[in-house]
Amino acid sequence: xxxxxxxxxxxxxxxxxxxxxxxxxxxxxxxxxxxxxxxxxxxxxxxxxxxxxxxxxxxxxxxxxxxxxxxxxxxxxxxxxxxxxxxxxxxxxxxxxxxxxxxxxxxxxxxxxxxxxxxxxxxxxxxxxxxxxxxxxxxxxxxxxxxxxx
Amino acid sequence: xxxxxxxxxxxxxxxxxxxxxxxxxxxxxxxxxxxxxxxxxxxxxxxxxxxxxxxxxxxxxxxxxxxxxxxxxxxxxxxxxxxxxxxxxxxxxxxxxxxxxxxxxxxxxxxxxxxxxxxxxxxxxxxxxxxxxxxxxxxxxxxxxxxxxxxxxxxxxxxxxxxxxxxxxxxxxxxxxxxxxxxxxxxxxxxxxxxxxxxxxxxxxxxxxxxxxxxxxxxxxxxxxxxxxxxxxxxxxxxxxxxxxxxxxxxxxxxxxxxxxxxxxxxxxxxxxxxxxxxxxxxxxxxxxxxxxxxxxxxxxxxxxxxxxxxxxxxxxxxxxxxxxxxxxxxxxxxxxxxxxxxxxxxxxxxxxxxxxxxxxxxxxxxxxxxxxxxxxxxxxxxxxxxxxxxxxxxxxxxxxxxxxxxxxxxxxxxxxxxxxxxxxxxxxxxxxxxxxxxxxxxxxxxxxxxxxxxxxxxxxxxxxxxxxxxxxxxxxxxxxxxxxxxxxxxxxxxxxxxxxxxxxxxxxxxxxxxxxxxxxxxxxxxxxxxxxxxxxxxxxxxxxxxxxxxxxxxxxxxxxxxxxxxxxxxxx
Numbered sequence: 001x002x003x004x005x006x007x008x009x010x011x012x013x014x015x016x017x018x019x020x021x022x023x024x025x026x027x028x029x030x031x032x033x034x035x036x037x038x039x040x041x042x043x044x045x046x047x048x049x050x051x052x053x054x055x056x057x058x059x060x061x062x063x064x065x066x067x068x069x070x071x072x073x074x075x076x077x078x079x080x081x082x083x084x085x086x087x088x089x090x091x092x093x094x095x096x097x098x099x100x101x102x103x104x105x106x107x108x109x110x111x112x113x114x115x116x117x118x119x120x121x122x123x124x125x126x127x128x129x130x131x132x133x134x135x136x137x138x139x140x141x142x143x144x145x146x147x148x149x150x
Numbered sequence: 151x152x153x154x155x156x157x158x159x160x161x162x163x164x165x166x167x168x169x170x171x172x173x174x175x176x177x178x179x180x181x182x183x184x185x186x187x188x189x190x191x192x193x194x195x196x197x198x199x200x201x202x203x204x205x206x207x208x209x210x211x212x213x214x215x216x217x218x219x220x221x222x223x224x225x226x227x228x229x230x231x232x233x234x235x236x237x238x239x240x241x242x243x244x245x246x247x248x249x250x251x252x253x254x255x256x257x258x259x260x261x262x263x264x265x266x267x268x269x270x271x272x273x274x275x276x277x278x279x280x281x282x283x284x285x286x287x288x289x290x291x292x293x294x295x296x297x298x299x300x301x302x303x304x305x306x307x308x309x310x311x312x313x314x315x316x317x318x319x320x321x322x323x324x325x326x327x328x329x330x331x332x333x334x335x336x337x338x339x340x341x342x343x344x345x346x347x348x349x350x351x352x353x354x355x356x357x358x359x360x361x362x363x364x365x366x367x368x369x370x371x372x373x374x375x376x377x378x379x380x381x382x383x384x385x386x387x388x389x390x391x392x393x394x395x396x397x398x399x400x401x402x403x404x405x406x407x408x409x410x411x412x413x414x415x416x417x418x419x420x421x422x423x424x425x426x427x428x429x430x431x432x433x434x435x436x437x438x439x440x441x442x443x444x445x446x447x448x449x450x451x452x453x454x455x456x457x458x459x460x461x462x463x464x465x466x467x468x469x470x471x472x473x474x475x476x477x478x479x480x481x482x483x484x485x486x487x488x489x490x491x492x493x494x495x496x497x498x499x500x501x502x503x504x505x506x507x508x509x510x511x512x513x514x515x516x517x518x519x520x521x522x523x524x525x526x527x528x529x530x531x532x533x534x535x536x537x538x539x540x541x542x543x544x545x546x547x548x549x550x551x552x553x554x555x556x557x558x559x560x561x562x563x564x565x566x567x568x569x570x571x572x573x574x575x576x577x578x579x580x581x582x583x584x585x586x587x588x589x590x591x592x593x594x595x596x597x598x599x600x601x602x603x604x605x606x607x608x609x610x611x612x613x614x615x616x617x618x619x620x621x622x623x624x625x626x627x628x629x630x631x632x633x634x635x636x637x638x639x640x641x642x643x644x645x646x647x648x649x650x651x652x653x654x655x656x657x658x659x660x661x662x663x664x665x666x667x668x669x670x671x672x673x674x675x676x677x678x679x680x681x682x683x684x685x686x687x688x689x690x691x692x693x694x695x696x697x698x699x700x701x702x703x704x705x706x707x708x709x710x711x712x713x714x715x716x717x718x719x720x721x722x723x
Contacts, residue, residue, distance in 0.1 A: 019403075023368070044422075078555055081566070117332075137707060
């Protein structure tokens with residue numbers, strides 16, 4: 001079935017609004033699909049390669065469909081010092097997930113983010129935008145179990 | 151016994167308060183009382199979140215910290231019990247000077263009347279009674295310099311834009327706080343969005359700009375939400391109507407690129423392009439956003455403007471030192487007791503910030519990293535250095551925008567340098583060869599060293615690459631990216647040498663150079679470690695197989711007797 005990208009028309013088709021358009025695309029679809037790139041190129045009157053270039057430049061844009069729950073592990077300086085690499089290791093062990101991946105069952109996906117700005121609660125991660133701080137293995141597993149049960 | 155009555159409660163619900171569980175506390179408090187509960191921003195004491203302030207009819211208040219959402223904690227607060235009482239530490243009270251943050255966490259961020267009742271928009275009112283030249287002059291007298299880290303005199307910058315004819319000019323607020331470990335701007339936008347916007351409106355008036363844009367990181371949804379509400383209130387109250395023009399205010403969300411903190415890259419991003427910096431001149435004040443004259447200031451710079459207009463440039467300049475006027479916000483985090491957001495007069499020493507305010511344990515601190523990935527580390531022996539624009543530069547670090555990470559003795563400096571290069575080599579936009587290829591090579595060498603595969607020549611190669619990257623890069627990212635490596639090589643060369651010559655990591659942090667050992671004299675054979683180990687590396691007779699073990703620390707964390715520890719590779723303890 002052909003996807004409908006009519007929602008793009010809520011934004012003026014000025015080429016300068018491309019990033020805004022892509023953000024809307026991602027908010028609606030969860031990621032930037034090939035069809036999404038084509039639709040944005042057409043709507044903002046820019047070459048597809050140009051749109052792909054903008055998408056690949058910014059860390060926010062994802063080309064892979066995320067899971068129902070997107071885990072973003074903060075790797076800011078404070079979090080890194082306080083054990084962000086360990087959090088990645090635990091997630092690899094428990095969920096078999098590496099940054100940039102989505103689990104085959106589509107429940108969780110994992111990404112690393114530069115800094116969530118909650119350094120005093122390091123180490124932190126966010127799940128679908130909700131920040132969880134002062135993590136250790138036990139609290140992290142408890143939080144993930146709660147999400148998985150939802 | 152006084153007869154004061156409780157009139158209302160305040161609860162800190164900035165990002166950090168929410169992350170600490172503030173929303174659950176709010177819900178529990180709502181259940182328990184009918185008195186008004188105000189959702190305020192952040193008072194900067196992040197270590198004590200969630201914080202509830204109980205306000206009385208005589209104007210006094212008491213605070214409770216680390217509040218839990220359970221019935222007992224809430225009952226304790228309502229009864230003004232002595233549990234969980236929170237007092238601002240005396241040492242911090244004595245050192246801090248709250249000017250920019252005076253209202254943060256004290257008012258409701260999205261309530262315009264709360265802001266104006268506390269002196270809000272007085273600065274704008276005052277500015278409108280002056281000519282634009284007089285406003286710029288006041289900013290010049292104040293000695294304010296850009297708080298994003300560059301340190302360019304703000305009044306001079308405003309003068310450049312004001313000199314351009316017409317109102318078709320843009321003032322941009324750089325809220326793309328990209329330094330990992332920095333949260334000054336987030337806190338300001340979340341807690342006092344009107345103060346930032348007031349500063350921007352004053353800038354628009356003084357420079358003759360007709361357009362204001364806030365370029366904010368998309369990772370700060372709460373800041374964006376509060377700013378949007380505040381902008382709506384400004385439009386309704388017509389605070390942006392200067393008679394000859396109505397200033398248009400908008401927010402653009404960044405999409406996650408560190409380099410967009412550089413002004414020409416930021417402008418490219420605003421125009422919907424890849425955020426690549428370009429050569430200057432032309433400077434943005436000549437040709438910027440949509441080829442029109444444009445000026446960019448940082449969030450904290452704008453946050454200072456209403457203070458300057460309210461108290462006058464001369465009074466403002468009395469705070470601080472010759473290395474910088476006024477106060478500076480620092481985001482303190484890392485290995486210390488009281489992480490949080492602090493505001494101190496410019497020129498306060500690192501000793502005062504880290505030990506007196508931050509409560510760090512003097513015997514346990516190795517260094518502090520300032521300026522994020524563009525900065526450097528400063529060893530504890532040099533902590534009597536005043537923090538301002540110029541003093542830190544001579545030590546190979548920078549003050550930067552205000553991120554300050556305290557590094558404890560048990561952290562490896564080589565790994566810390568590797569971490570920063572991991573960040574910068576990924577964030578390099580790729581335009582300049584030295585930055586694109588050079589930072590990647592530096593990162594690979596550091597990876598090699600922490601894996602125990604480095605050699606002594608690598609250190610010289612790192613220094614050589616570092617110098618060339620600094621010289622051969624167009625923008626601030628490349629010009630500063632080698633700093634964390636060069637600074638650690640300067641102050642902690644020993645640690646590098648141990649890694650390359652002896653394959654040792656004294657901090658026992660680099661996994662490739664570490665084994666996990668179990669002290670059988672302390673072990674009580676509870677088998678918790680065996681059950682916890684996710685990779686089954688511990689045998690039934692408590693022998694850890696180093697080939698299977700991933701050094702994930704799970705057994706260390708679960709051992710009730712602290713019998714398990716990280717030791718040098720091959721060391722069985």
